[in-house]
Structure formats: structure tokens, C-alpha cells
Amino acid sequence: MSRHLTRQIGKLLEWLLSNVGSMMLSLLASLTVWIAANQSLNPVEIAELDDPVEINVVGLDEGLIIVNDYPKTTRVTLRAQRNTWPSLSAEDIIATADLSGLGPGVHTVRLDIRVVAQAIVVAANPSNVRFELEEVRERTLPVQLVVNGDPATGYRVDEPVIDPPEVTVRGPRSRVELIGEIRAEVSAEGLREPLTATLPVVALDSDGTPVEGVTITPAEVDVELPILQVAGFREVAVRVDADVRPAPGYYVPRIIPEPQSVTVQGDPEVINDLLVIETQPIVLNDLTEDRLITVALDPPPGVSVVGTQTVDVRIIVAAQPGFNVVEVPLQALGLAEGLAAEFSPDRVVVSISGPLPILNKLNPEEDIIASVDLTDLGIGEYQIEPQVEIASGELTTEELSSVLVESVLPTLIDVRITVETRAPGQ
Known part of the structure; x- marks a missing residue:
């Protein structure tokens, strides 16, 4: 077997x-x-991805920094079957520049391109990246404050306070060593009061040119700039010496000088007790609208005004509010032909308000019209709300709009509509 x-x-x-x-x-x-x-x-196709692929830099020593402007992306060409291409994107590609073990100097690093999808890398542009590495340097430097401009006459800038007084600068050694000054700038032009501000700081070389590519921590500082008054100078308020008489029905709510204060100079014993400085007298009568007047200042003996010797004075004029109550006869509107109407009562009491000068121009018997609308009403008895209209040929539209009807009494009118009775022979 x-x-x-x-x-x-x-x-x-x-x-x-x-x-x-x-x-x-x-x-x-x-x-x-x-x-x-x-x-x-399902043929194999070779093509370049539509979107660039980001380059990931890894392995850089903590004591080094990249100082050149290197490309941040690369264009990748792939080989893949046709049905794979619709699902491919830049997110499927990992491009890495590994700087592990590299020291200061210039290095050309080949990119490591990997695909997480079913495709093969054919080419990358660029495929090599140039890196320039430098040692990192840190310095702690004081902040120098530059004050531009001068405060107002009679004032001076005192010693500023900077917080923090020092900042830390970090960056490539070659650039950090160029720094000669950390500067912040502020304007004191025309100041009369202390200034508090948060200011950016900038790194400058010995020629005053900004040093780029370094990091300053913190990037801003808080500054207090004291402004003190110089002995023999004093800021005092302006008081307007005005004898202003408005026209009947008007009043003056405010008189405003501009500027509202000025700096004076003189014997410290004199100006220390000086609280205000007056203007030359202003006399105006029958004002009905605002006025703007330039008037000279009138300092006391031994005191002089620093700068301009005049102020602008704005005199605000307003109409006094008014109120009036008038009795007005009623008129029929829209009454059909052949009908007659009787009102009970036949007059209404109208309360109006507005600027007093405008109310004084109104003729109550002619300009205030009270009516009852009887349109489309036939024989019968009704209760109808009266309407009031204000119309005057002597007042502008703006003036008329300032007059308000506050109330109309009574609020309802008893109306009796009958057939019109005509005398014999009519």
C-alpha cells in the first residue's frame, strides 16, 4: 500500500x-x-496638490533661534490612482524640517515628506530649506522716557514715574547686542495737569533706528508725568462782567467764556490770592438770540495775562416758556347741505403752551380754530371730540410747531343735527 x-x-x-x-x-x-x-x-495620475503644505520645524535647540525668513510651506506632487485624488488634501501630507543637533550657523535641511493616504510623494518644491540659526540672548534694560513738546506757559514737567522701570529684551544675539536704548515717548504739549498713560516701548540702536526681530517684555509701560506750576504763575478762572438785558419774553440762562481759565503772571504774593480775572464790561440790550462777542481781559494791577489777552464770550438767549387759556367758538366742518347743527356747549376752553414771545403774537380769535367734523353724518344726536388747529400768517412753520395744545375742554361735544329751517320766501 x-x-x-x-x-x-x-x-x-x-x-x-x-x-x-x-x-x-x-x-x-x-x-x-x-x-x-x-x-x-482607475489609472494612476501624477499631479500637484492644489493647496500648499505647511512645513513643521522640529528639534530646534532652546538656546537657538531662526533669524532668516524661510519658506513656511512647500508644494507637493503626488502619484495616486484616479479614485484616490478626490479625497486627498494638504492635511494628508506631513512636511517636517528636523533641526535636531544643529548649532549656530547656516544649514540646508532636506524636508521629510510623508503621506497618510494611499499616495506616493513624487516631488516637493522646495524640497530643501535654508535655516540661519543664532544663539538666543536676553538683556534687561532701563526704559528711557522722551517727553516731546512743552507744557502750557507757567508750567513745567517734573520727574516722571515709569512702571516697570526696566524691560527684558530677547532675540538673536546679533540683534540684541545692537540695542542701545529702550524708549517710550509722550507729549507734554500744552499740558496743565498731570498725565497718566500706557505707552508702547521700542528698541533702538545707537543711531536711533528701531531694531527688528526682538521681543520686549512687557511691550508697554505705565507712565505718570507730573505737571507743576512755576512760581509766579497761576491759572485762574475767567469771570464775565456782563450787563445783559434780553427783550421782553426772553431770558439769559448762561454766559460762557472761552477759554474758561487763563494763566496769569505776577508777584507770587499777589497772584496766590487771585481766584478770578474779569473781562472788560459787556453791555447789551433787547437780545432775542445768542450772541458771540470777543472781549478783552481786565487783569488787576501788577498782574499780566500770559498769551492771548482776549476771550470769546457766548451769551445764550432763550425764550421764556409761556402758557395761555382761551375760549374759542366751535365751527362745523363737513355738514351736508340742507342740514343744521347745534352744539352744546358752543365754545371750548383751549390751553396752549410755547415760547412766550410767540404766544404773544397769536390772535386767539383768529389763529386758534376749534371745529367739529360732521362729515357723512345725518339727522340725529351725536357726541364728537372737538379738534383744535393753530394757524397764523404772521408766524413761521417753525414758530407754529413750537406751540402745543395742552388740553381742550370739554373733551366731547353734544351735537344735534336737524333739517335746516328756512324763512318763508327763501
């Missing part, structure tokens, strides 16, 4: 050995046909 099995196996092996060539050729032909068919349906 075993001898027979051995002969059978031997014949099978002999047959396989004699036919293995034709079998391999058949398999290879089938595989070739499958690949060709697959390539025709």
Missing part, C-alpha cells in the same frame, strides 16, 4: 515539474490582463 502511494506521488511531482512553466505563463498572463483592465478603469 505504501509502495503504491509513493508511486502516485512521484507521478504527480513529475507531472507538475513538466507543466510548471505553462502554469506560470498562464498565471502571469492572467495577472497582466487584470492589471491592464484595472489601469484602464
